[in-house]
Amino acid sequence: MTSATQDNQADMxxxxxRVLFSYAAFYLFVYMGRFNHWPASPVMREQLDFTHVEIGIINACLLWGFAIGDMAHGRIAEAYGYRLLLVTGTLASVALNWVTSFGSSLWAIAIPWGFNGFAxxxxxxxGIGMLAQWWHRSHRGRVMGFVGVAAGSSMLMMWLVTGWTIAEFGWRAAFRYPPLLMIPAAVALFFLIRDRPSDVGLDEIDQASLGDESESSPPEWAASQTGAESSDHDRSKTVRGGENLSPSEPLTPGSNDGPFTAYRILYSNWRFVATSHVKGLENVVRYGLTTWAPLYYFEEAGLSIETTALVTVALPVGYLTAPMVSGWISDVLLGGRRSPMIAASAIISAIALVGLAIVPAENIYAGAALLFVGAFAMSLSMTSTLVVDIAGPKYAATASGVLDGHGYVYAGAQAIIFALILDTAGTPWQLxxxxxxxxxxxxxxxxxxxxL
Known part of the structure; x- marks a missing residue:
């Protein structure tokens, strides 16, 4: 190995x-402006005299706005740059949090909050698309696990900081002051990261060298495309013999790919579609718990807002502890297989949820333990990693966005459905x-x- 090669590897x-740790550090602050309404919702409902349905509508607006944004932002970032979109969207989110804080009626809160979800x-x-440019598939489970820890830590920080802010200054302050932490985080990120290795003079990663079946899908799944679609198929190098769905070269504004090529390729893959719906069902529970658990303990157990925050902080603690475990198990012990972790996540969390239905709300220690187990189990799932495996680095951002978009469509639906059940059937929390x-x-x- 030559000295130049060694230097290149060291630089890589x-x-x-640097890119991974910078993005993870940035993500620690993102939830300050995304999910800060969850700890605030019991106080908002009490002071503004909102029903469960109105709280559900506010939540659904955020989640559906996020779904629309997810569907679009990944593809836009692939064409025009990852870090530019990361930073501009974050700054817009801070501004929309402030706009929301001045609302006093349902739609004065819900509409800007929906736009905030989009931003x-x-x-x-x-961010996921950017990481796919820097890290090989053999490390992807652990990389995504590390990002999952950052996301869980972000929720924990938000829960504690926002909960304290609400207790001291009221619910409006939760939309004003904690989100300001996102500004220096976004500015620092812009200067610390680059979109891909070629931006700093390094070679792009060869993502097609593994020949792993889980990187691929059945060779025939796009074979029926003809004409323009067939040429799209040829350009995307639909997987054969272990290659990714897409080539590893970056997508640039001058690329021959059309704006909807990635979506057509992804939605032609039945494994991707099935994984997207599994992700949606996961989010019914992930965001169902974070939406309704604070209200459940605040209303049913008669806890103060401070004690409610302390009991339900078990959720973000569970969310942050599992991803590195699942990523290591999947990459090292299971040889890159993701489906066993998806199945284990579903079964363990189902058991914890049955426990929550049985244990009285007043038993806050057992409740906190079950919330932790349920959240831990939810974060064992590897759906986010699986779709990047399926799509390859070129379309990783689009795949991640479409998957997450599916998840948030389902998450928004649960906010409305469970709210209707609670308001029309006498708050049957066990149901x-x-x-x-x-x-x-x-x-x-x-x-x-x-x-899967």
Whole structure:
């Protein structure tokens, strides 16, 4: 190995670690302006006299705005740059948090909060697309696990900081002051990262060298395309013999790919579509718990807002501890297989949800333990890693965005459906938790039947 090659490898290691750690550090602050309404919702409902349905509408607007943003931002970032979209969307999210803080009626809060979901969505799929340019598939489970820890830590920080802010200054302050932390984080990120190795004079990663079946999909899945679609198929090098769905060269504004090529390729892959719906079912529970658990303990156990925050902080603690475990197990022990972790996640979380339905709300220690187990199990799932494996680095941002978009469509739907159940059936909280458990069992059945 020549000295130049050694220097190149050292530079690559330094840069890819810099990009990963910088993005993870930035993500620690993203939830300050995304999910800060969850700890605030019990106080908002009490002071503004909102019903469960109105709280659900506010939540759904955020989640559906995020879904629309996810669907679009990944593809835009692939064409025009990951870090530019990461930073501009974050700054817009801070501004929209402030606009929301002045609302006093349902739609004065829900509408800007929906736009905030769209803006804040830039923090996810462009970031995942960027990481796919720097890290090989053999490390992807651990890389995504590290990002998952950052996301869980972000939720924990938000829960604690926002909970304290609400207790001291009221719910409006939760939309004003914690989100300001996102500004220096976004500015620092812009100067610390680059979109891909070639931006700093390094060679792009050869992502097609593994020949792993899980990187591919059946060779015939796009073979029926003809004409213009067929040429798109040829350009994207639909997987044969272990190659990715897309070539590893970067997509640039001058690329021959059309604006909808990536979507057509992805939606032609039945494994990708099935994984997207499993992700949606996962989010029914992930965001169902974070939406309704604070209200459940605030209302049913009669806890103060401070104690409610302390009990339900078990959720973000569970979310942050599992991803590195699942990533290591998947990459090292399972040889890159993701489906066993998806199935384990569904079964364990279903058991925890049944426990929440049985244990009285007043038993806050058992409740906190079950919330932790449920959240830990939810974060064992590897759907986000699986779709990047399927799509390859070129379309990683689009794939991550479409997957996450599916998830947030389902998450927004649960906010409305469970709110209607709670308001029309006399707040049957046990039924809500049992419904979530049934959804997790359905996820396991789909994963087993489709063999994700």
């Amino acid at each position: 290691r330094r840069w890819r670690n 804040n969505a830039t923090a996810w799929s462009p 809500v938790f049992l419904a979530m458990a049934a959804v997790r069992i359905l996820s396991a059945l789909i994963a087993w039947r489709v063999k």
